[in-house]
Amino acid sequence: MSKKKERIIPKYAVGPIETHCHLDYLKGQELIDTLEKCQEYGVNKVVTIAVSPDNLKKVRDLTANEIVYGTQGIHPHEAKHITQGTYQEIEESLTNPKIVAVGEIGLDYYYEFSDPNIQKEAFEKQLQIACDNDLPVVIHTREADADTKAILKNFSTTLKRKGVIHSFTSGIELAEFCLSEGFHIGFNGIVTFKNAGNVRNVLDIVPVEQMLLETDSPYLTPVPFRGRENAPFYLPCIADFIATHKEIDAQKLIDIANSNAENLFFKLR
């Protein structure tokens, strides 16, 4: 007999920093209510991620909210929409002190919404922008382990600030490579899904010192809130699940993950 898990968001003395969400994609909630609820659950810093040429400015505008930070970059899905003006807009925006990284950038051969060669070119160009501006990167990679590894290898010495492989769903070998290069690995609600054994296998080998917590909201709502639109204030559910899985104290996990996020995104701004 299994008892159904109670649908509550755990509250911690210090809540987790949200390192990856898409606030401009939330549909069923008012931003002001969402941000208020974040603070109620101790999610006191929220990084909202750029993905396309037409949301770069939206992300910058969102950083007008005190607890919101942003990134600038083009997702592999959108690589085919990049123009020369896009790179210029990204570069010019990086002087904004609330823009903390270049992203999300990378490769996605699962959907292949953009041609792989166009994806690779966009990934490399934006990695170079991160190098030139001494910023970390937020990387999306799916079904593209070999090319991701090859490209990151080429930037091994020039990309000083490294970054995060967010929503990690790739293989153990890529995880090991990224960890050895000094990257962080980002985990979200996927780890709570019943069929995500492969992601939990990666979780097992990632030291807490190289882990970031994220929701990727409005997508990937964690258990026990499946069926609702995701939001950054559900992040404590993910922290709680990971702490239980890794058999460490949840507050300790949050404290370490927060210090990882501080060092990566906030310290040098």
Ligand SMILES: [Zn+2]
């Ligand atoms: Zn994302």
